Amino acid sequence: MISHNPLIVNTKSWNISKKKICVIYYSWTERTALVAESIAEVVKADLVRIKEIKIRKGVTGVLSGAFQAIFHRKSDVIHPSVDISNYDLIILGAPVWCGNIPPAINGFLSKTKFSNKAIVLLITMALWGGKRVLKALDRKRNVIEFFIVKTGRKSRKELIDEGKKIGRRISSLITGLSL
């Protein structure tokens, strides 16, 4: 787990008083889901899953996903009925696909206005590319913290524990800095 965003200089953004939090995530093979769901449990957040309209399956799903990610394509997603303006903090979870943002997240972001909403990024990957995705997602958004989780050889339990650890860290940052 890597934390503290070197791109972030304004820690005052953590001055979150109402602490209404939403975890929004995309997950194809359930790893991001396990981490994101346990973060949501710890920080008592609402949970929203981004789903692609076209079901992604098998080798074709991997190959088309790789192509779409490399060329920054968007896939059509069932737009979650979530009103971002209701929340003080958004935790956005995404896996790395070929060192890039997966098409479902591109699809979601293209239709979602974050204004200056505080965002914590959760990025999962097997091995490589988390920082590239962080930079791409950080652009023009108020990302106040990030966590990159290597999921490769981790069991379900380890991923859930990792999520709990991240959740506790987020909770401590919120209460610590909003005093």
Ligand SMILES: Cc1cc2nc3c(=O)[nH]c(=O)nc-3n(C[C@H](O)[C@H](O)[C@H](O)COP(=O)(O)O)c2cc1C
């Ligand atoms: C199409 C595709 C491309 C991927 N590209 C990368 C990559 O560039 N670097 C990496 O470390 N992991 C890569 N992975 C692995 C996933 O990022 C990693 O397993 C992630 O935790 C999966 O999240 P999920 O289970 O929520 O879908 C890729 C997976 C897929 C399906």
